[in-house]
Amino acid sequence: MNDRRKLHLSLFLVFLKMSPFTFGGGYALIPAIEREVVEKKRWLQVEEIADLFAVSGTVPGAVAVNSASFIGYRIGGVSGAIAALLGIFLPTFALMIVLSIFYVQFKDNPKIEAAFTAIRATVAALIAFAAIKVARSSIADFASGALAAVAALLLFTGIHPLWVVALGATAGILWVQFRGKKGKGPKIKEKEPVFDYMI
Template identity: 50%
Template sequence: MKEEWKVFFQLFWTFFKMGPVTFGGGYAMIPLIEKEVVEKRKWLKSEEVTDVFALSQTVPGAVAINSATFIGKRIGGVKGAVAAMLGISLPTFFIVLALGILYFFFQDNPKVEAAFLAIRASVVALIAYAAIKTGKTAITDKSTLGIMIVGVPLLFVIHPIFVILLGALTGIVCRFVKRKLGYNMELEQKNEDYKNHPDYFMGAGI
């Protein structure tokens, strides 16, 4: 029990630290989540985090909160999901509350306007970096590359949820066709070392 609460606190603290520095929303948070969850904590693999980001965009709500909740659920079950969700939400809630009060006093300050202008430019760089990192694990063959090439322009003309559904349908069709043609389409199995990680609880998978 003590070990479980230690992991719950680690989940809470990991996402709590991300909250105050996630300028630009959930997409800008993707590099930070991957660095903490994959590289530092080694809770998940890059491919699994990519799946979490994709799943987080298919349900209502903020990408950052959805991703944290899914990751918390994967690591520590329902309690882990609650810990991660609270960790990612609380700092932002208090910061937005404070900024909402201060904004009316400083909104016309030229220094504040210049700072926000620079932050917006930095956010573009963060999102681009996240797209490149995610693409390295999401684009695995010609079919996934084709889905990405077609999907990007479609985002400008139809709702993102339809792009996601079309991508999922295309993936199912591609898998069916490749299996008919005799290609080996075995899904990647989870790494046994990951399953034996002390922070992973059996039965806590999504």
């Protein structure tokens, strides 16, 4: 098996391992992805994960599926995206079918209701933890911190998230142009190159 196939198999297995534990959706998956992709495999940096999740949340589809596809593509090209997508999708698909069957039969059981209540609380903690991790790698200065605060306030007003993302992107472009006129470059961290398997 050559290096490329090993990489694709590794991508498939990494996302296969994470997939059954993606309770709460894609954002709850961030800590697991960071641990596997950044800390263990060292395929990407934390900043890149934050960028990929930001893009995943702005396009149609499930965040977990989108992020797996983007990360797989970033690491292994089109075939890497397919490997990661299959890894994240297959176990979740099978698990949802099984859970749907059991949920219809036991949805009124007090123990099942209690279990789902506890799961919801745990998922809230996972998402909060993911938000803190992303914020630490994304907020580089006062301007980005202020932008994050404004975006949060806009979301609480009920504005569609797509508009918040669009406004954030526009504000970022304007801020970089403003800093350029002042003779200052944008505060962008240099990212190390990763695998060059793009096809």
